[in-house]
Amino acid sequence: MDYTDLYINGEWRKTAERFDVINPATEAVLASVASADIADADAALDAAETAMKSWAARTPRARSEVLRKAWELMAARLEEFAHLITLENGKARADAMGEAAYAAEFFRWFAEEAVRADGLITHAPASGARIMVRHKPAGLAVLVTPWNYPAAMGTRKIAPALAAGCAVIIKPASETPLTMLALMPLLEEAGVPPGLVNVLPSRKTGALVNHMLHDPRVRVISFTGSTGVGRKLLHSAADQILKPAMELGGNAPVVVFDDADMDTAIEGTMLAKMRNLGEACTAANRIYVHEAIAEDFTRRLTGAMRALKVGDGTDPTVDVGPLVNADTRNKVAEFVADAVAKGARIECGGTMPDGPGFFYPPTVLSNVPETADCVHDEIFGPVAAIQTFTHQDDVIRRANDTEYGLVAYVFSEDMKRALQVCERLEYGMVGLNRGLVSDPAAPFGGVKQSGLGREGGHEGMLEFMETQYISAAW
Template structure:
């Protein structure tokens, strides 16, 4: 039976006001479940619970916390298939993508189980005074976690795991499109040994008011958000009132650059992964594809062939490569991007037409000769559309790649490693994939620069987002 109520203090509750909302299956537009919608009183109850639970949790040894997280990884790995099915039902992504996400989500528990015992400090001696400098890291306090719909499992575990490793209590607000996966995780965390109240889940249709209320509670010390830059700016303004520690993973506009000396098979495979992973509904998706004019036709032909071979349908079916987009608004926005690009002179090589019937489907689409002023060049497509442009000069393409307010991830393909590293260093992005179409890894610091965010998730840095550095000056 699916968990559809609020999860507060280790119990399932219907919510203070009794309001509920429907979760829709994007493949057939049918109602999957009715979920409780949290209100302000529920947020207060969750904060009370997290505050009480954190006192004991923060006092536990790092090894104790580590063992609980390790157990969570074991349990989630054993139930990967069930989580993948639920992800597909509420998000729409194909089974292979959903299985990949479920495994990726579980891996954050294992990684931060290992990091929990490595919050290393420092003891040194001040050169001038001779006093000892003692530096240690302490849990920062309660954390509010706000996650998006595109990765309903992984974006939650990427925040929950480091927060628990650091010793913090959390309240998580999942996206209203996809709350079921995060709710389903709670019985697993109970079984792993997470104490009641330490993790609370508040689905809601009133996200703005609920989150703003929590950010003005003095017990909250961190806001960790993954989502659009526009919403991130609003949360930063709210966080400023209490001077909260922000961890912001915001929008992207990723360039993918294919130089004339690139290995074509590697470049096409990398582009397929960077563009079509999660159906393009990812901030890391290749949004602008720049291909050197000498190899543009060969690259486009091979990419189009690979895209055309993808099978579209209900993601629960084993042979489906491309499921539906998450909702009608997302599908319509993708369609509008394609129409705008074609109106500005782009050539349609594949796809480009919304299919008939139920479900929020959009076919794999390839556009060439995309104009620099096309809407899709300046905004996230968030769909299965490869927008290809050409270039001839290295300095020029680097300038075009950097010409955006975003700076999350970029991709570079070249067989000249020296040139590849030089180009990577000149790109204004927090992450770069060099001859790789995938950069996400629990062991790596994920995050961007400019309008793409603040802070990092994953790696050693991910746990430090939930810790404060304390310095003690001592003499002995």
């Protein structure tokens, strides 16, 4: 069965209006998907309200067992999900397999966290009253997910919400709704009751989400996407004083000191830059290399980038698939043209191939000036923009000189200095001598314009819970 309709109250719901999902490698239509409207949103809210009453009343262990079963089922079907991710998103098979495994792991992690919403009983030192603190489900949650991780950005929100006792309505990105829809039969098999998880793909995202955020039954909005859209959602959420979890944009710096292990630095930079083809808020965006090693670093990074094979991600020998759509590819090309016009030098790549497909080659730019647009905005593509530095204080200032604060990367063998630098970086996460920070067991999130709240770790479940304090005497 093709899962291309809305998923509401455990049933597949057809709509008159539909939209096409495009394969970015071939530009062919993959599927026609149902587009939800306001009436569909109301039906999902009604279903979620009913389902949450009994789900929240279940014991934490009962909720945990359902999530554990979801992990087992998804872990057994990684190939299936990876293939679907590649078809609708474009990422190469290895990247897609990595995402599928990462997505499944959120079910296992939050199956374990579901039984750990620990409270507190203590004796108030001044009044003598007993202080009782507990965590309870916050309420219905609206989840809005992006196209760059069609599986993981959904499970990273669904799993903690269910662990906390909440019901959810998911609005997946229009570019990549198929993976989330395909997950629903698996959740049914795992024992998720009808109405607890609802999926509303739609081309009317703004109106649909705004309507749900003004329904008094909704108490949480969890969003992953651009800072601009995040601001709009926060404005909507303010009317009902909703609990927001916002994972927004980034402008990640990589700082490579002259004492860095070169193999580690190249490997880490490649991972930070090219994971998911650079289409990630955690992707390396500005690469600062100490001038003493800049020539060697640039040569070796260029060699590694040039060696990557570009093509349709369904081919297991391909390293780099297409970007998700024409707009994303064209924006990358514009960043490169702008940097070159301002003095940057192309070390490899830099030329957009003929179609079909939204391909852009792995590209290395050296001598990138501070005035280049790519220094101040997310590239969201396979372009490594290299700058040099001499002094530690200067590179920290430059790394922090952005409205974003999601993740930074530091490479140095001097642990004392490296940790001092990490503490001075204005970022919610830092990768020290590694190019990957995402982990279901860790609190993922940023500061400044990069977001509010955390996903993953113990904190991820608390985003879907409210703290209740009871003052008692006995």
